[in-house]
Amino acid sequence: MPVDKIYEAVLDYDDDEIAGLVTAELAAGTAPQAILDDGLVAALDTVGAQFSEGTLFVPEMLMAADTVKAGLDILRPILAETGMKPIGTVVIGTVKGDLHDIGKNLVSMVLEGAGFRIVDLGTDVEPQKFVDAALENNADIVALSALLTTSMAAMERAVGVVSAANETSNLNVRILVGGPPVTDDFAAKIGADGYGVDAPTAVGLARGFVQ
Numbered sequence: 001m002p003v004d005k006i007y008e009a010v011l012d013y014d015d016d017e018i019a020g021l022v023t024a025e026l027a028a029g030t031a032p033q034a035i036l037d038d039g040l041v042a043a044l045d046t047v048g049a050q051f052s053e054g055t056l057f058v059p060e061m062l063m064a065a066d067t068v069k070a071g072l073d074i075l076r077p078i079l080a081e082t083g084m085k086p087i088g089t090v091v092i093g094t095v096k097g098d099l100h101d102i103g104k105n106l107v108s109m110v111l112e113g114a115g116f117r118i119v120d121l122g123t124d125v126e127p128q129k130f131v132d133a134a135l136e137n138n139a140d141i142v143a144l145s146a147l148l149t150t151s152m153a154a155m156e157r158a159v160g161v162v163s164a165a166n167e168t169s170n171l172n173v174r175i176l177v178g179g180p181p182v183t184d185d186f187a188a189k190i191g192a193d194g195y196g197v198d199a200p201t202a203v204g205l206a207r208g209f210v211q
């Protein structure tokens with residue numbers, strides 16, 4: 001495969017070399033979409049699988065994500081020029097009262113790599129802000145992150161406000177939740193549409209939501 005070196009560079013966390021490799025591959029005439037799908041995203045899928053197997057851990061996942069981000073910085077303007085349509089729009093944020101953002105950023109990056117447009121509201125986000133941003137951006141998915149046990153109540157409130165807006169306003173989003181204190185049972189109990197234990201799972205669920 002022509003993009004093997006890019007794939008390998010992500011698995012080697014080579015964020016110094018990746019920009020040069022992507023630029024060289026573009027100069028050689030490889031399609032930007034192939035570089036994205038078969039190089040950057042394929043490597044992240046491998047990283048995700050190794051993470052799920054327990055043979056690779058969060059620091060490596062972050063280094064791989066950083067490497068992909070450096071490659072995306074080169075590809076993003078070119079993909080925008082070629083008119084590649086995003087496969088969906090995700091409004092994402094960490095819920096009210098919670099300032100942790102590393103996991104959210106990782107989920108955002110991987111979703112972006114998978115072809116979604118990301119509207120990142122940051123941390124400590126009021127429930128209504130998710131609704132306003134989703135309406136403004138015609139979003140398909142609202143994604144909520146929480147790291148603190150004490151943030152779970154804020155997540156429940158946010159899901160309630162977004163769900164109510166789905167019923168009463170011109171909003172039609174699926175709600176994805178994640179973060180260490182969250183479980184499948186909790187997600188179901190508060191009325192979320194899906195719970196992602198990690199970034200690769202988030203991509204699988206988000207793809208399913210826009211199909």
Ligand code: B12
Pocket residue numbers: 058097098099100101102103104106107143144145146147148149150176177178179180181195196197198199200201202
């Ligand atoms: C880094 C860190 C901080 C940093 C945050 C910096 C930042 N920019 O994020 C700082 C120093 C600011 C911080 C502050 C605090 N922290 Co802190 N922090 C951590 C730490 C060490 C790492 C968290 C992290 O980034 N993990 C790495 C990421 C990649 O993992 P992740 O967030 O779990 O995300 C993955 C999944 O959960 C999932 N995911 C996450 N979000 C989403 C969203 C969606 C939609 C989906 C699908 C998936 C998904 O995908 C991600 C990638 O796989 C954890 C301990 C730990 N080891 O987890 C404590 C920890 C979370 N913190 C804790 C605490 C108590 C605090 C403070 C209250 C401390 C204090 N007394 O001030 C404050 C709270 C401030 C606030 N209001 O938020 C506790 C929480 C305990 C609890 N259960 O409530 C922890 C667990 C430490 C501990 N063992 O006590 N913290």
